[in-house]
Amino acid sequence: MSTATRARQATAAPTRPPRRGAARDFRATRWGWAYSAPAVLVFLAFVIIPTGYTFYVSLWKWNALNPALSKFKGLGNYRRLWESTQPAFLSSLWHSLYFTGAMVLGGTALSLALALLLQRGGALLNGTRLAIFLPHATPVIATSMIWTWIFNGKFGLADWILHSLHLPTSQWLQSSSSAMPAVIVYSLWHEVGFTTVVFLGGLATLSHELSEAARVDGCSAWQEFWHITWHQLKPVTVFVVAITAITSLQAFTQFYQLANGGPAYATTTLSYLVYQEAFVFSDTGYGAALAVVLFAVTVFFTLVRRRTAAGESHALV
C-alpha cells in the first residue's frame, strides 16, 4: 500500500458515517422502503383507506346496495346525533364511558390484587394463574352465550347462588338497572386474566432490595405496596389502563350477545350503536357518522393518556 493511498484512506476515514448512523439511514433507502412496503400497504388497505372512506360515507344518506342512489347530506348525519332520541347519542356515549370507567378501575384494581396474591408461585398458585387466564383464551361470543344462561332470571346460576346465600336475587340482563353491571361482571371475568398476567410480569422484574430496605425501615405492608411496589409498577399500570380503555371503548360482542343493547337501550354503547344503525337498519351514512365520532373519542383518550403518561415508560405504549 502506497503512502498516497494510506493518506487517502486516512483522509476518507473521518467522513465515513458511524455504524449506528448507517442503520438509521438504511430506513430511508429504497431497500428500507421496500421492506416496509408490505406492512404499509396492508395498513393502508385495511385501516387508512377504510377510515377515510367511512368519513366520506358519513356525509351521505348512503345506499349501500346501490351507491349511485346515495344523496349528499353534508353534516346532516352529524346533526342527527343530537336530534336522535331512540337511543339518544349522548346516552350511548355515556354507556360507553360507564363501561370503560368500570373496566379500567375494576379491571386494574382486580388484576393488580390477583397478581399480588399469585406472585409467589408454586403448583397451586400456578394452577390458579392458569384458571384465571383461561377465560381470556375463550371466544367472547361463545362464553357470552353461556353467561346468558348464567344470568337467566328463572334458571340461572347467578340467581341460584344469591338465593342459596339468602341474598336478594336480580333480574340481571332483563332489567335496565342491572344489565350494564351484568355485562361488566362478564367482561371482568373474561379480561382480568390477561391484565393479571401483565401485572405478574411487571412484579417479576421488581427489585426486592427496595422492599427489604423498606421493611427494615419499619414500613407497613400497605406502605410498602403503595410507596415501593406500585410505584415501580407505574409503567405497567399505565399500559394496563391504556389497553383496557381502548378495548373497552371498542367492546361489542358481549353487548350483542348478552343484551342486544337492551333492555330499553341500557347497554347500547357507541360501538353497538354503530353496528345497529349501519348493519341492522342499513342506515349506513348515520352509522358512519357514529363511527367517526367513536374514532374521535378513542383518539382523544389516547392523546390524553399520552400527555399524562409523559415521563413514564414510553416503550410500553
Place this chain on the structure above:
Amino acid sequence: MRKRISAAAGLAALALTATACAGGGTSTPKTAPAAGSGSGSDAKSGGGTELAVPTGPVTITFEEAMTIGTLKPSMDKLVADFQAKYPNITVKLQGDPDYATMYTKEKAEVQAGNAPTLGQAYESWASYFQSAGKLTPISELAGTDTPPQLATFYKGIQDDTKLPDGKTWMWPFNKSVLILFYNADLLAKDGQSVPKTWDDYAGVMKAVSKDGVTGSTIDPGSATAAAFGTQWFEILAKGNGATLYDKDGAPHLNDPNVVKALQYLKDLKDAGALATGKNYPGETALGAQKGMFDISSAAGYGFENKTVGGKFKLGITALPAGQAGAVNELTGTNIVVFSSATAEQKAAAWAFLKFITSPEEQAQWASTSGYLPVTSQAMTQPAMRDFVAKNPYETAAVSELDTAFALPGFNWIFKCQGYEATAIQEALENGKQPADALSTAQSACAAAKAQG
C-alpha cells in the same frame, strides 16, 4: 405542519378515489328479457310472457334459514322433489343459522355483486332491496302481476306478497300465525279452562301464577329485532280496534287502544303473571313446568313438543279473541328473486316458486315443517288430512290466514317494531307509564318514516 396538511390532503384524495371506484360501477339493473319461447299459457293479464322452464342445465342459489330441527329435512325434501321433477335444474341451498344472519349475508352478497338467485325475506327487507333496484318483480317471471296461482292463496297471504307500490314482489314461503301452547294437565289441575278472550286469558294467567309457576314468559323483542312478545302486543292492540300503521306507514303507536294493550301487559307483569326473558323463554318455561302458557308461532310446534318431552299433555289452541274479534298476525318470510340472476336462473326460480306452492308440495311441507299451507287446496291432500287429524289446532290456525295482518312493507317499519319493543321493555321493566313509553315510540317512528 405543512407536511401534516399535505399528508391529510393526500389521504383524502386517496379515499375519494377509492370511493369513486366503489360507487361508480353500480347502476339500476336492466330488466332481463323473458327466457325461451315459453308456453305463456298461464299469463292472463299484463300482456307479458311467462318464463318457460329452462331445458338446459341451470343452477340456482337459495339463501335460506330452514336449517334447524325438522325444518332442514323438510327443506331438503322440497328441493329433492323439485330436482326429481326438473333434473336439469340444481337448487343450491345456502343455509344460515337464523334470520338476522341471513339478512346480513343477503345484504353483503348484494353489495358485493354476488346475490343469490332466491332469498327468504320479510316484507321490510324486500322493501329495502326493491328500493335499490335489486329485486325482480313477479310480473317479470309470470308475465303478469297477478299470476293465477296467487288467487289460490289465502287472502292474508296474497296481500302479503305486495309492497306498498301495489306490485307483487314476493312469493309466499314459510308462513304461520301465532297460537297458544299450554300445560293442559296443570290447567286442569288448577280448575281452569282454556281462555277464549284476552280478558279470560288475563284472569287465568293471574289464577295459575303460584307455587313457582308464572302464567307466561315472553321475549318483548329488542331495538333490533321483533319477537313473539312484540307481535302479541301488536295483536292485542289490533284486537282493541287500533290501527297501528296506516297503509302509507304513518304510525299510531300512541293511539288509546295501543296504550290499552301495553297497559294490559303491564298489569299482568305487576300481578306476577307475566315474566320476560330471551331466547324463546316461554317455551323453556313451559317445558320446565314453570310456565302455564306460551304464545308462539304454529311452526314452533315441533320445538315445543320436543321441549315438553312428554312430561305433560301439551295443549294447543287458537289465540283468544279481542274486543274486535279474532285477530292474528302473519309470521315467517316470503321469497324474493334478485335482479342479478340470469334469464335462465329467473326462469328456473319461477318454476321452483310455483312448484313449492303447489297443493301437493304445500301439504308435504306444512305437515313436516309445522308451517301453515299457503293455499287452501293443500288441506284436501292426504298428507295434510292426516296431519290435521292428529293436530286439530291446525284448522283454526289456517282459518286465520285469510284475515291475519302484516305490517306495511316499508324498510323503516323494522325500526318502528324496535321502538315498540323498547316501549314494552320500558313499561314492563322500568315502570314507565304505557302512554309515555308509546309516545316516545310514536315520535321516534314518525322520525324514522320522515328519514325514509
